[in-house]
Ligand SMILES: Nc1nc2c(ncn2[C@@H]2O[C@H](COP(=O)(O)OP(=O)(O)OP(=O)(O)O)[C@@H](O)[C@H]2O)c(=O)[nH]1
């Protein structure tokens with residue numbers, strides 16, 4: 001006997017058997033209903049005194065039978081897919097008079113059903129009115145669904161279901177093509193921030209999320225801030241909100257939801273299941289960006305390690321399928337890349353990468369020793385991502401790579417020779433950008449890179465003084481440096497002075513001290529060098545003999 005789902009408790013064995021026999025029914029693929037099925041369904045429903053639900057596929061085969069309403073049906077789990085409609089339709093009974101309810105219609109919408117049908121069962125167990133609904137195309141002004149006028153079921157017997165569904169599919173993909181052409185076909189994403197009382201801070205996180213999304217090559221089509229006193233352990237923002245988000249995604253033709261807070265593995269899975277959208281959180285997004293930008297073998301190994309460590313707990317219950325691997329922007333979504341890698345191989349890979357990174361760390365250490373013996377002071381350039389570190393390093397040493405207006409442009413720290421007045425030769429080293437709520441996985445994996453910061457004699461902290469939130473970014477960097485156990489003196493550079501409002505520069509100078517500079521225009525560099533030289537001399541660095549004359 002095939003399994004009957006839903007509220008089957010208390011039913012007699014013979015009743016269950018007859019309900020289960022519904023699996024043997026088959027409808028013509030272009031018809032909503034046949035008279036025989038209408039009568040059978042109505043009579044059975046009346047007899048057991050409960051509604052019955054059937055899920056049918058495009059071929060008209062019954063794939064699920066359940067006792068209960070639309071919401072009681074467990075739909076076949078499909079991976080995330082490119083298809084616009086799910087290819088399933090739902091046919092169910094309503095005991096007594098009554099049209100499609102709001103919960104019925106949200107099942108139609110959330111499951112992207114081809115069609116939803118409700119057959120009224122009259123008091124004598126005969127089939128009565130038939131209620132039908134289809135999804136409406138996203139750009140339509142009406143609701144998300146189109147409800148047809150209820151009619152006695154036999155009047156709908158020759159409705160061309162197949163034709164309706166194909167026309168809808170066609171319209172859906174046409175609209176999608178139009179949107180793709182219009183914005184250059186980056187992956188369209190809805191960004192979701194959560195405000196549990198943080199206020200402006202939550203807005204800042206959302207703005208930054210948009211920046212990160214663009215850096216990763218996505219198109220942030222909407223930013224939504226959700227206000228909630230407390231977060232839902234299962235759905236984070238609650239089931240109702242997810243329904244809204246799914247509706248919005250549908251209208252905006254977005255395929256991805258990106259959350260500004262980290263999701264637990266279970267939340268990510270649930271949200272993905274309920275919305276059918278690809279789900280990413282902030283950490284994954286940052287990891288994606290790091291993966292895109294990592295150019296050296298060492299940086300690549302570090303990023304891969306971080307990604308694997310983040311993924312591992314998220315694979316629980318996924319069996320051998322690592323469908324979330326490569327679930328990032330621009331790559332394919334879960335359900336499509338079913339890499340058959342088992343956890344054991346994953347563990348091996350992690351061990352291999354860790355060993356490799358240890359080798360790199362060793363080599364770095366040797367290089368540092370060599371430098372120490374020569375006694376050349378090291379100045380590390382640190383700061384929030386996109387603050388202008390690389391540009392400043394370049395200005396201070398007049399060589400090297402161009403700065404890039406993308407977050408995390410630098411993943412490989414560069415070290416370059418430069419000169420400071422009264423000190424002589426020094427080495428400047430560039431570093432990876434900092435960011436608030438730095439993902440733990442990255443902090444660990446990038447330890448090797450940041451070790452150079454710990455070894456530095458002096459730090460230049462580059463702060464973008466031209467953007468809002470400078471104080472906050474300053475604090476984030478300072479706290480992270482404390483976390484890393486960095487003790488070296490810090491010279492603050494208030495960068496992008498050419499663009500900053502004079503009052504902001506003045507205000508930041510008063511609050512934090514620091515030297516206004518423009519790495520781009522080359523102003524303030526002399527003063528910055530003097531401040532660095534002073535800090536080094538205060539530390540007891542011996543000036544090189546000839547340097548006293550520079
Ligand atoms: N107006 C202005 N723009 C600047 C200045 N310094 C840097 N920029 C711009 O800011 C952007 C980021 O510069 P980068 O030097 O790449 O910043 P970064 O801190 O190295 O960034 P990551 O390595 O990505 O963390 C680039 O578009 C630069 O041209 C400045 O003094 N004034």
Ligand SMILES: [Mg+2]
Pocket residue numbers: 389390391408409410430
């Ligand atoms: Mg850089």
